[in-house]
Amino acid sequence: MSFLPKIGNEDLEVAFASKLHAALHRSNVRPVVFKPGSDIQHEGDAFSSVYLVKSGAAFSYALLADGHRQILFLHQPGDLAGFADFGMQRVSCSLRSVGQSVLYPIPAAAFSEPSFLTPAVTPFLFKKAAQMQSILMRTLIAVGRMEARHRIVWLILMLHDRSDPPENSAGSVEMALNQTEIGDLLGLTNVSVSKFLCQLSEEGFIERKGTQILLRKRSDLEKMIGYEPMDFPVDIHSAGKALSPSITIAKRR
Amino acid sequence: MSFLPKIGNEDLEVAFASKLHAALHRSNVRPVVFKPGSDIQHEGDAFSSVYLVKSGAAFSYALLADGHRQILFLHQPGDLAGFADFGMQRVSCSLRSVGQSVLYPIPAAAFSEPSFLTPAVTPFLFKKAAQMQSILMRTLIAVGRMEARHRIVWLILMLHDRSDPPENSAGSVEMALNQTEIGDLLGLTNVSVSKFLCQLSEEGFIERKGTQILLRKRSDLEKMIGYEPMDFPVDIHSAGKALSPSITIAKRR
């Protein structure tokens, strides 16, 4: 059996996701709840786990000596966080929850247990790693080579592509990050983010309702920046949401 | 047995690398030679292989609608290229050789053959994927949040960390990329790259001998940008260099 399912073959992906949950359960991995805006790990901590996001969201970030922050990845349900430090002694970036979030901390040791790393789980992890690499590359393209306005459009489109079907299909995106955080993700200041969000709104490309953004002319926005839609399988949506075993509450950090 | 070797446990890593070669050999994967500056794959091509760099170098890049280019990753011997598109129908970025390069094209199908994906190879691929993610994140930090001068210093230090021991320990780095390519990697123009390289040279931080760069005051450069050395295991150096089976010459593209 191949574990390179065709794109769009969602059933197969869902099957993998549930096998992942079964494997997590077998390995006694229990989800942990984190308060909004709490730091799940800090740069320099000993590496202990890779996290699978079950619900909510979290972002990986790094702080520079001059106080600047770069947000590296916005992890959504089904995503892995902390995978970049797999095999290292200490973690190289921090991880912070956005809103209340539930994560499975997968201990490093699990990655050497055959009972966890089954022939169904391994390819799932490969795909996840590849997908994250792809998203990081797209982020790098936006940050490295797009003007500020285009970066904002890129982020809106990417979040739209990665958001859940119900609101997604209505052309709506939930902005979980504030404008300073958006800036730190795109290599901009909060001031620029504000300016261009307002501009895009005035020009009728988007409509803003609180933290929701409605895409008015998605195809025009795509053309504006030459955006290629992301076609990732649905594991993204299901991997973090199947089981609901006993939940541990994280101690305050 | 755990496959999370301690940092510095190089023997174990080398063992993995040679097992990778054995696995490649078993799967009838033969290295292919590419001429300097030739495109190994183009954005939009059907996805067929992940490449393991045996010698030389290659970079992944993307072209934007406005003609700008972002170089996403400089793949060195032992690195995987094209992994981000694993499981996709079409590849999302192009891949170009730097100097004459030899690559193993690992067919997608190999990733579903147990004969290739042995308990020794799988963790090696995980580590590689994690390492690439880590490097991408460091690139994003530099491009997103460092001023031009600091980005150049960052690149020099990173290339130094990733280069081979002989010249490495002498404080020397080979610059395989020209200044336009360096700019496309760092989100700058060739003009800025030239300006700051000259400046760093005048200030005595570096010395330039053709394409070689000698680091005069590495610790000062590290302090200047708050650089954390990368401690990646040695698989980098050995993974691409063990076997020398019959080599295929790539047809011109």
Added chain:
DNA sequence: CGCAGATTTGAAAATCGTCAAAAACCGTGG
């Protein structure tokens, strides 16, 4: 209602890009 955080707005400053031309470099061939 009032406070704290987030967003918006405007003016001035800095960095980096653009454009263009000169200089240096390199391999080739006379």
Added chain:
DNA sequence: CCACGGTTTTTGACGATTTTCAAATCTGCG
């Protein structure tokens, strides 16, 4: 050995985008 053509690097003037700084406004919530 030198001349030649093409590429790469260097240099300078100018302009544009984005940041910085600061203040005003808005929002959510106790």
